[in-house]
Ligand SMILES: Nc1ncnc2c1ncn2[C@@H]1O[C@H](COP(=O)(O)OP(=O)(O)O)[C@@H](O)[C@H]1O
């Protein structure tokens with residue numbers, strides 16, 4: 001008789017959702033599945049030139065069904081019968097306007113194709129002006145509500161997005177009873193929630209991105225929001241006061257979803273949280289260790305014991321009691337674009353390839369398609385191979401990593417990327433190397449800020465796609481940070497972290513620490529800094545820092 005219990009972890013990333021079935025006694029990953037969002041992949045509802053990125057709720061619903069059915073089909077009936085919990089993490093702040101029943105407006109008649117009725121993805125920066133207004137109001141209000149969020153509110157976050165959409169689209173503003181984070185909506189949906197006021201909201205999302213703090217009595221008061229714009233009058237009453245950590249259960253799977261997914265009905269669903277926070281749990285984060293989730297963007301997570309005396313860390317994405325491990329302080333920072341910078345460069349190089357191969361009459365359509373696929377799939381590996389041979393700083397190309405603005409330190413989404421120091425000898429690999437170096441210098445700015453603010457960093461851990469895909473990026477990161485970087489074995493550390501919370505919420509483990517000890521991923525590799533590279537990068541980093549100041553002054557003058 002098998003007494004082992006299993007949980008499912010779901011990780012909703014920027015492009016895809018991943019699901020795992022995990023053995024709660026050992027952390028063994030029994031099955032895994034990935035689903036790429038169909039509408040998102042087609043580029044629907046987005047306009048990158050305006051930094052507008054929306055995701056349709058159906059992309060997520062289809063993703064839940066596809067991945068869970070797939071993992072369930074990969075394991076025995078005995079395993080399925082012993083699945084007791086589900087944990088969910090998502091990107092954030094990724095909010096959506098909902099009606100009273102908590103249904104995203106894009107699922108209602110008349111709103112199906114309206115991007116303002118869809119989830120406003122974390123990297124959507126259409127609310128830059130609104131973020132500026134929030135910062136200006138906080139600066140003159142008697143309480144600075146941004147103080148636990150690094151002192152600067154970002155256009156990537158909840159209120160900037162709500163205000164922007166409410167102003168831009170009267171039909172959505174009028175139909176929106178409330179607003180909901182992606183990580184709160186999925187557990188609500190799976191447990192059959194139908195009253196948004198009963199939705200259990202994530203402490204992680206609320207504390208890092210929605211200006212929630214216990215000492216404020218919850219969210220800022222209505223008069224603060226009315227002063228911002230009367231269009232927000234009354235909304236806080238329809239949002240929330242209480243928040244929950246992810247060791248708490250939202251409830252059990254609804255009958256409908258249990259049937260749809262082929263799961264038992266008594267499966268507990270944990271309160272959701274953001275991907276990077278659960279990722280840190282997936283690798284058994286220790287206090288004062290920096291966990292870097294390296295993917296499309298980066299998220300940098302540190303936990304510390306709760307301080308007796310409050311110390312506010314400036315310029316990060318906030319410090320929240322229990323956002324990572326319940327009972328500890330979770331600190332978050334990150335870069336708004338990381339792998340996305342390489343993806344942009346890849347697209348630049350891919351354009352002529354697609355055009356030229358696509359336009360030729362010399363080969364058949366099938367061969368064309370195969371050639372294009374092979375060429376595109378090899379751009380980043382080939383560039384990396386060639387870039388690895390370039391000496392550090394020898395030919396002068398120097399870039400800034402602000403292609404999607406600067407998330408931290410000191411959020412400023414008005415900033416733009418730069419490639420400087422080009423001459424007639426600048427090749428594709430040289431420029432690519434400069435972009436990789438810039439992304440690692442941006443990471444060093446974050447590590448430096450934690451240290452300047454008195455948060456020691458005693459070790460660095462990497463998870464996320466790039467920690468697995470790119471030796472080049474990882475070695476440069478170790479050289480630039482001058483620190484060994486341990487890479488987790490799990491391909492899906494965030495989903496694993498979510499499964500750990502599923503196990504705690506289902507009562508299999510007494511608390512998050514015990515569950516992490518049993519289930520978290522070990523490490524498979526360490527990138528050690530190379531001494532001569534560390535020295536060479538110190539010089540280039542100084543140049544990068546000077547270029548940062550010059551460009552920020554230049555852009556902000558306009
Ligand atoms: N060989 C490579 N070298 C560097 N970056 C890569 C490589 N292959 C893919 N990437 C980058 O990885 C990023 C995706 O990371 P991943 O962690 O898988 O996704 P997500 O951020 O959605 O969770 C993309 O931005 C892509 O540009």
Ligand SMILES: O=C(CO)[C@@H](O)[C@@H](O)COP(=O)(O)O
Pocket residue numbers: 013014015090091092093122274275276293295296297298299332334464
């Ligand atoms: O900003 C957060 C969390 O606070 C992330 O959700 C966001 O950077 C998206 O992460 P990915 O790059 O998709 O892994």
